[in-house]
Each structure stands twice: as structure tokens, then as C-alpha cells.
Amino acid sequence: MNQYQFETFIKKSSPKLCNYLYRILGNKEDAEDIMQSSYIAFYENYVKIEENKYISYLYKIAHNKALNFKKKHKRNIFIGIDNMERLYTEDTFLSEESQKKNKAISLAFQKLPPKMSLALDLQFYQNMSYKEISVFMNISEKAVDSLLLRAKKKIKKIILRELQKKDVICLQGVEK
Amino acid sequence: MRCYEAKNLISRYLDNELESKLRIKTEEHLSSCSTCKKELQSLQRISLFLHSYEDISISEDFISKTMLQLYNKSFRSKKQTNFFLKIALNFIFIILFTVSLFSGLSMSLDFFHNNDDISNYFASESLLTFLELENE
Numbered sequence: 001m002n003q004y005q006f007e008t009f010i011k012k013s014s015p016k017l018c019n020y021l022y023r024i025l026g027n028k029e030d031a032e033d034i035m036q037s038s039y040i041a042f043y044e045n046y047v048k049i050e051e052n053k054y055i056s057y058l059y060k061i062a063h064n065k066a067l068n069f070k071k072k073h074k075r076n077i078f079i080g081i082d083n084m085e086r087l088y089t090e091d092t093f094l095s096e097e098s099q100k101k102n103k104a105i106s107l108a109f110q111k112l113p114p115k116m117s118l119a120l121d122l123q124f125y126q127n128m129s130y131k132e133i134s135v136f137m138n139i140s141e142k143a144v145d146s147l148l149l150r151a152k153k154k155i156k157k158i159i160l161r162e163l164q165k166k167d168v169i170c171l172q173g174v175e176k
Numbered sequence: 177m178r179c180y181e182a183k184n185l186i187s188r189y190l191d192n193e194l195e196s197k198l199r200i201k202t203e204e205h206l207s208s209c210s211t212c213k214k215e216l217q218s219l220q221r222i223s224l225f226l227h228s229y230e231d232i233s234i235s236e237d238f239i240s241k242t243m244l245q246l247y248n249k250s251f252r253s254k255k256q257t258n259f260f261l262k263i264a265l266n267f268i269f270i271i272l273f274t275v276s277l278f279s280g281l282s283m284s285l286d287f288f289h290n291n292d293d294i295s296n297y298f299a300s301e302s303l304l305t306f307l308e309l310e311n312e
Contacts, residue, residue, distance in 0.1 A: 018234045036242050098230045105229045124226045130193050149187040156222050
């Protein structure tokens with residue numbers, strides 16, 4: 001992969017990867033930092049990987065780096081809904097309402113176990129089928145099915161718990 | 177179909193991942209069971225909520241920054257490789273120089289050691305000459 005090809009690869013994959021990292025880290029700046037170091041780590045090792053597995057390899061690197069980052073900065077990451085207002089202005093292209101929703105989703109994702117958040121992300125934001133998720137995560141389709149079901153139930157619990165704490169976010173459609 | 181069976185299939189039903197036979201069976205159960213129907217609606221709400229996420233955009237300079245960092249890193253590693261290569265070459269040169277110096281020295285020592293008679297001859301000859309010259 002030459003410089004030009006690598007740049008094209010970044011252009012194609014970075015928007016989705018950035019949003020994935022944003023959802024599990026809850027901060028755009030951190031997401032971009034992790035993304036940058038992930039691309040560099042990917043470039044140093046991509047030769048060993050088959051071309052059709054580039055994306056899943058990149059996600060694996062980013063996912064592990066994000067988890068390590070979360071472990072290191074555990075205290076600072078879980079900001080809580082009360083402190084979310086100060087982060088609303090993070091992406092000026094989105095309305096305040098969208099940013100609130102994004103933040104709530106991100107908060108819920110952060111509280112999910114890593115495998116669940118990855119499976120949900122692949123299904124909802126990468127529009128992958130169960131079969132594609134099973135290939136991506138290297139697990140059986142049955143395992144994907146059970147993982148997604150548990151993840152949806154868990155995320156519902158998390159959202160309801162947060163709603164009970166404080167009625168700050170308008171969660172359209174999610175009733176108490 | 178029983179409720180416990182249906183509950184395990186609802187998520188797949190919602191995601192259009194059920195084969196037609198199971199899909200029809202699940203639909204039949206859902207139409208007659210209010211508890212499972214509620215479960216379905218609840219999952220639908222979660223799906224709607226998750227789909228309401230709007231993508232954030234990455235910083236404009238992200239790609240250029242990453243490429244620059246990558247370039248710097250590879251340049252630095254090349255520089256580092258050159259530095260270590262220079263050290264290694266110098267080290268090899270010193271070793272070769274030392275080895276050749278010592279082997280040359282030992283060869284010459286061996287030469288004198290193995291040719292004691294000749295050296296003695298020269299020594300005596302030169303001494304004689306010297307003495308003769310002195311006498312003159």
C-alpha cells in the first residue's frame with residue numbers, strides 16, 4: 001500500500017471508525033487521538049493481514065486501544081448526564097437536540113461490555129447482517145444472535161436507569 | 177409456539193433475520209400474545225432510539241495530521257536505522273582493525289620466534305660488523 005492508497009483507505013474508513021470510537025469513548029478529541037494511533041499501528045502491520053480483513057483488523061486495533069484508554073482514564077470517562085451540557089457544543093454541525101441524543105447513546109454504549117457495544121455498533125451503524133457480524137467478530141451466528149439480544153436488553157436497562165436518575169435527555173420513543 | 181421460544185426469536189424477527197417458516201410462526205404468536213407483543217414494541221423503541229444517532233464529522237485536518245505523523249515516524253525510524261547501521265559498521269571496522277593488527281603482530285612475532293637461528297645470525301652478524309667497525 002503506497003502513501004496515496006493509504007490516504008484513500010483513511011478517507012473511506014475514518015468517518016465510521018470515528019463515530020464508533022466516539023460512541024464508546026464519549027469524546028471526539030479522544031476518539032480522534034485513538035483513531036490516529038490505530039491507523040499508524042495498522043500501517044506498521046497491515047502486510048501480515050489479508051486485504052479483505054483490513055477493516056476488521058483496523059477495528060480490532062482501535063477497539064483494544066480504546067479499551068486500554070478507558071482503563072487508564074476510568075475516572076474521567078464516565079461523565080454522567082449531569083455534566084453533559086458542557087460537551088454539547090462539541091460538533092457544531094449538529095443541532096443541540098441531536099448532540100444530546102448522541103451523548104445519551106454514547107453514555108449508554110460506554111456502560112455496555114465491549115463485545116456488546118461492538119455487536120450493536122456493527123448492526124445499527126454499519127448495517128451489517130448477523131452473518132457479516134459473525135465473520136467480523138469471529139463468532140458463530142448463534143452467538144451473534146444471543147449477544148445482540150442481551151445487548152439490546154442491557155442498553156434498554158441502562159437508558160431507563162439514566163432516565164430515572166434525571167429527566168435531562170429527551171429519549172424519543174423510549175418510555176419509562 | 178411458546179412465549180420462551182418467541183422471546184428468543186423476537187430480536188431476530190425485528191432484524192429480518194428469521195427464515196420464512198419461523199417468521200410466520202413468530203408472527204402468529206405475536207398476534208395472540210400481548211406480553212411478547214410488548215417485548216417486541218420495547219425492542220422496536222430501543223432500535224428507533226439507537227437509529228436516532230447522527231454521525232459526527234471528523235476534523236478537517238485529521239487525514240493530513242495522520243499522514244504527517246506517519247511520515248515523521250517512518251522518517252525517524254529510517255534515521256534511527258541509519259544511526260544504528262553507522263554504529264554497527266564502525267564497530268565491525270574496529271574489530272577487523274584490531275584483529276588484523278594483532279594477527280599481524282603475532283605473525284611477525286611467530287616469524288622471529290620460528291627463525292631464532294636467522295635472527296641470531298643477523299644479530300651476531302650485525303654485532304660483528306658493528307664491532308669490526310668500532311675496531312676500525
